[in-house]
Amino acid sequence: MKFLDSLSSKPITRYLIYSFSIIFFFALILIPPIVGILFKWNVVNEIFSNPSLMSRALSAIYASFAIAIFVSIIDIVAGLPMAWFIARGKSRWLNILDGLVDISFILPTVTLGYSLMLFWSNKSQGISSLFGESLISPGWLLVILLHFAFSYPVVVRVMVGAILDYQRVYEEAARTLGAAPLTADRTVTLPVLKPSLIASFVLAFARSISETGATMMVAGAFFENGPIFIKKTADLSMGPMVFVSLILIVISCLIFVIINLLGTRLKMPINKIWPLAERKLSDHKLVNFRDSVTILLFLLLILIPSLFVVLPAARAVFNGTLNQAMTRVGVWQDYWQSLILSYLIGLIVTLLNTIAGLPMAILIARKRAGRLVSTVLDVLINIPLIIPTIALGVSLSLFWKNVPFIPEIWLIIFAHLSFTYPYFVRSMSAAIERLHIDLENAARILGARPFAVFRTIILPLTKYSLIAGAVIMFTRSVNETGATLAVVTQLKTIPVLLVDWVNGKVPATAAEIGLGCGFLIILSFIILLILRLIVRGRY
Amino acid sequence: MPEVRVVDVTKKFGKIMAVDRTSLHVHDGEYFSLLGPSGCGKTTLLRLIAGLVEPDEGEIYIGDRLVNDVPPEDRGIGFVFQTFALFPHMNAWKNVTYGPRVKAWNEEKTTRIGREMLEMVRLYERLDAFPHELSGGMMQRIALARALAAGAELLLLDEPLGQLDAKVRNELRYELRKMVKDLKLTAIHVTHDQAEAMAISDRIAVMKKGKILQVGTPEELYMNPQHIFVAHFVGESNFLEGHIVKSDKKEVAIELRGGLTVRASDKTKKLGDRVVFAVRPEIFSMEEGRKGGVNSMSGIIERVMFEGTNIRYDVRLENEDLVVVVRPALVGKWLNQSEKVTVSFPPDKSFVFAYPSKGLTEELALE
Numbered sequence: 045m046k047f048l049d050s051l052s053s054k055p056i057t058r059y060l061i062y063s064f065s066i067i068f069f070f071a072l073i074l075i076p077p078i079v080g081i082l083f084k085w086n087v088v089n090e091i092f093s094n095p096s097l098m099s100r101a102l103s104a105i106y107a108s109f110a111i112a113i114f115v116s117i118i119d120i121v122a123g124l125p126m127a128w129f130i131a132r133g134k135s136r137w138l139n140i141l142d143g144l145v146d147i148s149f150i151l152p153t154v155t156l157g158y159s160l161m162l163f164w165s166n167k168s169q170g171i172s173s174l175f176g177e178s179l180i181s182p183g184w185l186l187v188i189l190l191h192f193a194f195s196y197p198v199v200v201r202v203m204v205g206a207i208l209d210y211q212r213v214y215e216e217a218a219r220t221l222g223a224a225p226l227t228a229d230r231t232v233t234l235p236v237l238k239p240s241l242i243a244s245f246v247l248a249f250a251r252s253i254s255e256t257g258a259t260m261m262v263a264g265a266f267f268e269n270g271p272i273f274i275k276k277t278a279d280l281s282m283g284p285m286v287f288v289s290l291i292l293i294v295i296s297c298l299i300f301v302i303i304n305l306l307g308t309r310l311k312m313p314i315n316k317i318w319p320l321a322e323r324k325l326s327d328h329k330l331v332n333f334r335d336s337v338t339i340l341l342f343l344l345l346i347l348i349p350s351l352f353v354v355l356p357a358a359r360a361v362f363n364g365t366l367n368q369a370m371t372r373v374g375v376w377q378d379y380w381q382s383l384i385l386s387y388l389i390g391l392i393v394t395l396l397n398t399i400a401g402l403p404m405a406i407l408i409a410r411k412r413a414g415r416l417v418s419t420v421l422d423v424l425i426n427i428p429l430i431i432p433t434i435a436l437g438v439s440l441s442l443f444w445k446n447v448p449f450i451p452e453i454w455l456i457i458f459a460h461l462s463f464t465y466p467y468f469v470r471s472m473s474a475a476i477e478r479l480h481i482d483l484e485n486a487a488r489i490l491g492a493r494p495f496a497v498f499r500t501i502i503l504p505l506t507k508y509s510l511i512a513g514a515v516i517m518f519t520r521s522v523n524e525t526g527a528t529l530a531v532v533t534q535l536k537t538i539p540v541l542l543v544d545w546v547n548g549k550v551p552a553t554a555a556e557i558g559l560g561c562g563f564l565i566i567l568s569f570i571i572l573l574i575l576r577l578i579v580r581g582r583y
Numbered sequence: 584m585p586e587v588r589v590v591d592v593t594k595k596f597g598k599i600m601a602v603d604r605t606s607l608h609v610h611d612g613e614y615f616s617l618l619g620p621s622g623c624g625k626t627t628l629l630r631l632i633a634g635l636v637e638p639d640e641g642e643i644y645i646g647d648r649l650v651n652d653v654p655p656e657d658r659g660i661g662f663v664f665q666t667f668a669l670f671p672h673m674n675a676w677k678n679v680t681y682g683p684r685v686k687a688w689n690e691e692k693t694t695r696i697g698r699e700m701l702e703m704v705r706l707y708e709r710l711d712a713f714p715h716e717l718s719g720g721m722m723q724r725i726a727l728a729r730a731l732a733a734g735a736e737l738l739l740l741d742e743p744l745g746q747l748d749a750k751v752r753n754e755l756r757y758e759l760r761k762m763v764k765d766l767k768l769t770a771i772h773v774t775h776d777q778a779e780a781m782a783i784s785d786r787i788a789v790m791k792k793g794k795i796l797q798v799g800t801p802e803e804l805y806m807n808p809q810h811i812f813v814a815h816f817v818g819e820s821n822f823l824e825g826h827i828v829k830s831d832k833k834e835v836a837i838e839l840r841g842g843l844t845v846r847a848s849d850k851t852k853k854l855g856d857r858v859v860f861a862v863r864p865e866i867f868s869m870e871e872g873r874k875g876g877v878n879s880m881s882g883i884i885e886r887v888m889f890e891g892t893n894i895r896y897d898v899r900l901e902n903e904d905l906v907v908v909v910r911p912a913l914v915g916k917w918l919n920q921s922e923k924v925t926v927s928f929p930p931d932k933s934f935v936f937a938y939p940s941k942g943l944t945e946e947l948a949l950e
Contacts, residue, residue, distance in 0.1 A: 213668040216635050219655040220662035221682035221733045231685075235672045319687040 045499070052495030062412065065403035066421075072400075072458060073465045074424055077431050080439025081289050088290075090283030097277070101284055104273035105291050111184070111269060112252035115191040119199040119248045120241065122192075122345075125338040127203035128229075142204065143573045145342070148350040149197035150568040152523045152539030155561050157258030158546045159353035160190050165262075169352075182264030190262050191255065193346045195248040202247065205512060206240030209478075224323040225331075231317065242303055243474070247467075250429035253296060254463075256526035257433070257543070271432035271526075278438070289435040296430040300423060354565065357558030369555040378541060378550075379560055383567070386538040389453070390521040393460040394514050397468050401513075405472035406502075410481070425469050428462045436463060437530020444531070455531045460521045467520065468513035475509030476502060515575055522568065538564060585646040585659070585737050585769055586611045587632060592641030594627055601627040603793035604641070609771055609786075614763055616772045616780040619790035620816070620949035625773045626741055628790070632771065633739050634658050645737060656685075658737075661730030665742040667722045669714040675701065675725050676710040682733025700728035703762065720751040727759070731766065738763060738770040744779060756783045777817050781805070789813045811859060811936040815947045820861040820934075821906040822943060827856045834930055841902025845878050849935040857938040864909040866933070867926045869896065871918065874925040882906075884922050898926055 051057050091097050130142050148156055162169050164180040172179040180186050214236060218228035234241070256271035263272050270288045277284040324330070360366040370376065404421070411418040428436065440459045444450055450458075479502065487497045503510070525539040532540060542560055545552035552560070589607040593600075602624045609615040617625035630636045632643060634655035643650050650658055669678050679700055683693040701707040704724035714722060723743060730738060743759070744752045760783045763770045774780050780787050781801040788798045789812070796810040801817075808814035815822070828844065829836035835849045837860050845860065852858055873881045882900040894917060896908045908926055918924060939946035 213664055213666060214670055216655070217662065217664060217668035217670070217729075218681065218685070219635070220633055220658075220660055220739075221685060221729065222656045223681070223685040224656060225654075227685050231681075232670055235670075238672075317684050317687070319685055 045496075049493040049496045049499075052498075053493040058494065061403050062407055065400055065407065068400040069404055069421075069425070069465070073428060073462050076443040076458065077428050077436045077439050077462050078293075080442035081286050081431075081435065083442060084282045084286045087281060087283040088286045090281050091287045097284060100268065101273060101288055101291075104268040104270050105288060105295075107184070107268060108253055108270035108292060109295065111188060111191060112249045115188060115195055115252045116245050116248040118192060119195050120245060122338070122341055123196050123199035123244070124203055124241075125334060126342060127200045127207055129335050129338060130200070131204045131207035139573070139577065141339075143569055144347055145197050145200045146519070146572055147197075147565055147569065148193045148346050149201075150519055150523060150565055150572070151350060151353075151561065152525050152542055152564075153194055153255055153258035154261060154525045154539060154543045154546060155353055155557075156194060156350055157190055157261035158557075159351070159561070160186065160193065160258075160349045161262055163349040163352040164189065169355075182262050182267075184263075184267045186262040186264070187259055187267060187269070189345065189349070190258055191252045193350055194255065194258070195251045196342075196346055198247045198251060199244040201512070201516070202240055202244035203237070205509075206237050210237060224319065224326040226322040226326040227317060227319065230322070243470070246300060246303060246426070247429075247470075249299075250296070250426065253292060253430055254432050254436070257529065257539075258525070261546075271434050274432055275434050278434070282438075285435055285438060289431055289439075292432060293427060293430055297423060297427065300426055351565070354558045354562040356554035357562045360555040360559070365555060369553060369559055372556065375550075375552065375556060378536070379538075379563075382536045382538045382541040383564065385453075385535060386522045389456055389460060389537060390518045392457055393464055393521045394518045396457075397461055397465050397517055398510070398514060401465055401468045402472065405469050405476055408469065408473040409476035422473070425466045429466045431463075433463065433524070433526030434530065437527035440527065441531045452532060452535050456528055456535065456537065459527045459531050460524060463524065463527060464517040464520050467516040471509050471513035471516070472506065475506040479505055511575060511578075515572060519568065519572070522564075586613075586644075587737065587769065587771065588642075588644040589628070589632065590642040590644070592628070592631060592638045592643060594624075594631060594636060594638050600793050602631065602638075605793065605795055606641075607788060607795060607798070609769060612764075612767055612769055614760055614770045614772065614783060614785045616774060616784040616787045617790060618774055618777060618780040618787050618817070620775055622950055623790040624793040625775075625790050627793075629739050629741055629771060629773045633660055633662050635662075659735060661733060661735030661738045663723075663726045663730050663738070663740045663743040665745050667714075667726040667746075669717075669722055669726060669729070671714055673713075674710065675706060675712050675714075675717070678714070678725055679710075679729045679732050681729060686733065696732050696734075700732040701725075703731075704728045719747050720755065723747060723755060727762070731762075731768075736768055738768050740770060740772040742773055742775070744776075745774070752779070759783065781817070787817075789816060791816075808861075808934060811861070811939060811943075811946055814861045814934055814936070816949075819864055819907070819909075821864060822947070823860045823862075823904050823906070824938065824943065825858055825860055827852050827854055827858060830854050835935060837935065839902055840904055843880060843900070843902045845880070845933075846930045847933045847935050848931040852935055852937070859936045859938055859943055861934040861936065862906070862928050862932070864895070864907040865893075866928045867906070867908040868928070869898075869908050869910065869918065869924050869926050872923055872925065874927075876927060878930060879925050879927040880906075881923065881925050884918055884920050884924055887918070887920050896924075898924060900926075 091101060126145065130138050151159070161182065163171060164186060165178045165182055166172055167176065167178055180189070210233065214232045215228050218232045219225070223231065254271070256275060259269065260272055260275055268276065270292050274285045274288050360369045407413050408418050408422050437459060440462065441455070444455050444458060483501055483505070484497050487501045492500065523539055525543060528537050528540055529543065536544070542557070544550040545557050545560060587609040589605060591604050591606055592602055593604050594602040605628065617628060619625045627636065631638050634650065634653060638651065645658055670681070673681070676697060680693050680697040683696055698707065701710055704727060706721060706724055706728070709717065709721065717725065727743070744755055747755065756779055772783060784801060786798060786800055787804055788795045789804065790796065791812050797804060797808065797813045804813055804817045808817060814820045823839050825837040825839040827835050828838045830853060832850065833848060834846050835852050836844055836846050837858060838844050839860070847860060880900050882898040884896050885899045885905070886897040888895040889912065892912060893909045894912050896910070896918065898906050898908055900906060906926065
């Protein structure tokens with residue numbers, strides 16, 4: 045350690061570390077997903093020369109943004125009360141509820157789409173079986189429900205952290221001045237939490253814009269958004285993919301820049317106060333009613349539809365066919381191998397991105413490379429999040445397949461590094477920015493070398509954000525489908541294997557699919573619960 | 584103007600007893616301080632009165648009303664936080680008029696009160712300023728104006744001067760008291776600074792480990808401390824251990840270490856009792872050389888410290904006990920290190936306490 049400490053005080057060392065971090069970012073995170081698209085820039089003419097294809101592309105792009113914005117808004121409306129309930133409650137059981145919120149994030153998106161299809165659309169199963177007909181047919185409404193299910197956990201996760209970090213002294217001050225709880229929350233707490241609200245909106249938006257695999261599954265024959273359009277036209281030509289991906293990236297970047305610029309100036313409606321109405325709405329009975337509706341919505345629209353795929357496994361337990369479902373030769377050996385492969389890839393991706401992402405987070409948070417460069421980097425790290433995963437996968441495979449002698453597992457790892465990196469750097473740069481610079485200065489003045497400052501000050505004070513960022517990276521890596529499908533030929537990660545089961549490419553019974561999803565959920569749930577218990581020692 | 588009564592209130596945080604079966608009566612229009620070291624439970628007691636934490640046991644009354652189940656917004660209080668808690672997204676005007684607005688006072692009344700309060704704290708010209716644009720003293724005054732603008736008759740102040748520099752703190756403490764008295768409010772002020780509590784309060788409660796040890800006027804606490812910790816925390820004292828060797832109706836004789844005997848006014852201690860004898864450093868008179876007389880003790884000056892207003896001498900007595908003597912810097916002759924001196928004090932200006940069962944160090948410990 046002493047050697048590393050003294051090494052870190054040499055300017056050349058810092059220069060090398062930051063250079064490595066920037067090179068890593070451009071070489072592995074940013075350029076591969078874009079360059080594949082840009083290589084094919086010349087084919088974009090194909091779409092300009094085909095008016096009907098262009099019209100479809102524009103409609104698909106419009107649908108992508110309409111759904112992403114709508115879903116992000118309902119995520120905030122439904123997710124904020126849930127985050128509040130979890131963060132402010134005192135019961136130990138809230139840890140379980142907190143964990144259950146993550147389930148739709150843990151599940152591979154294709155499996156989630158399949159589960160939602162079974163629940164909402166299958167006449168003989170799920171809620172539709174009560175009505176004897178398909179309650180919600182595949183189409184735009186089911187796409188909205190699906191996007192709501194997988195982006196809701198992102199909003200709840202970010203907001204629970206923000207509410208736990210929030211200093212309640214402002215809220216207490218408002219209460220002592222006569223504000224009812226709802227008035228205090230609306231006029232004081234929410235404006236203070238505005239940066240986190242914006243961050244959660246951006247993440248939910250990006251997640252909705254980019255998802256491909258599950259959206260394909262629930263979209264039906266006629267509905268198209270950007271990623272579906274890319275997938276449907278991918279066999280014909282690369283032109284639509286290049287065009288739609290670029291438009292999605294450019295418009296999303298513009299939206300992020302606008303949010304960055306206007307977010308701080310955005311005024312929340314706090315001037316108008318309705319003391320009597322808000323006092324009545326703060327009544328315990330109404331608060332209990334609000335919490336009940338929040339939990340009911342979560343159960344009905346997210347948890348039960350997400351877990352529905354596991355139901356046949358539960359049925360197998362009760363009707364005695366579990367043994368049969370568990371012992372079919374050739375199925376389970378592949379399953380466990382895929383599961384171990386997925387966890388291994390998740391672990392490697394998490395470690396590599398943590399090592400390479402930390403200097404980048406410091407660069408952005410501490411503006412080490414100047415204000416302009418830091419702001420540009422801050423916007424650029426969002427790009428891998430916005431690119432539709434199908435386009436990301438195709439682009440990555442175009443890029444990496446030109447590089448000889450790269451084993452397939454590294455292709456998967458490179459693909460996963462790209463779309464998980466932004467989650468980590470986003471989370472860590474925000475945490476480091478919140479840390480007062482004087483703490484670092486004090487340590488330096490007391491004689492600590494830069495690496496010692498990092499080890500003894502920055503790391504202990506940001507460890508919760510580091511763990512949170514690592515958890516999101518790991519989970520996203522384990523459940524990602526679209527991009528992985530585009531780069532694999534031999535290896536099967538667990539989502540790829542489950543896609544084969546769900547699509548019937550590998551024959552699997554409903555009980556086997558249920559068990560496969562069930563094991564994945566339970567194992568991931570246990571890992572996350574243990575981490576949560578470590579991180580949130582207050583319970 | 585409300586009075587405040589706290590009756591047998593207990594509050595625990597996990598295993599920590601923050602407030603331990605405490606009772607208190609603050610009168611109408613009184614400026615009352617809760618004084619004690621960090622972690623003694625004074626802020627918790629204030630937050631219990633405000634309704635920001637709920638008591639495990641006991642009752643709290645504001646005026647005649649039992650307020651245990653009344654939320655903070657309905658207690659009719661103003662609260663000034665240690666960190667001021669000015670809303671960072673609102674300017675000074677919005678902060679100050681927040682109370683009237685959430686209480687739906689009409690526009691004319693809200694504007695008038697806001698203006699009056701900002702003028703009272705002499706910051707009307709800064710009404711557009713956001714908290715980060717104000718100095719510590721300004722933020723404190725805005726926080727006070729905000730607490731008062733909501734029409735509170737009971738003002739609760741949690742170390743309101745703690746974040747300010749010494750000069751500003753001294754100025755603001757008098758302003759604060761004058762404002763409270765002019766507006767005929769009742770105020771409860773939490774502080775760990777005994778000089779601040781003495782200067783500002785009508786009465787003070789001294790707390791330690793969740794309990795109130797003594798309630799009294801600043802003079803009573805200084806001149807007649809009833810508890811050894813109060814003698815230690817309010818003002819300053821020299822503590823010398825000994826036992827009673829003679830007792831009559833007015834005075835006792837105490838034999839200190841090394842056979843040194845002193846006399847002190849006390850009617851309660853009996854012959855043979857183990858006691859702690861306390862004398863304020865500023866009560867001592869000090870002369871050069873070795874002198875005889877009642878309550879005269881000889882020793883050598885070990886250290887001299889110039890403190891501006893006063894000079895502080897550490898004197899090692901012949902029995903090896905160390906006493907601190909404080910003399911005004913501008914009165915009398917300054918003495919030097921290593922000089923032989925005699926210190927003396929009048930018997931009626933010292934205190935005698937029973938020797939604490941937990942030991943003297945533990946009893947005087949601040950945490």
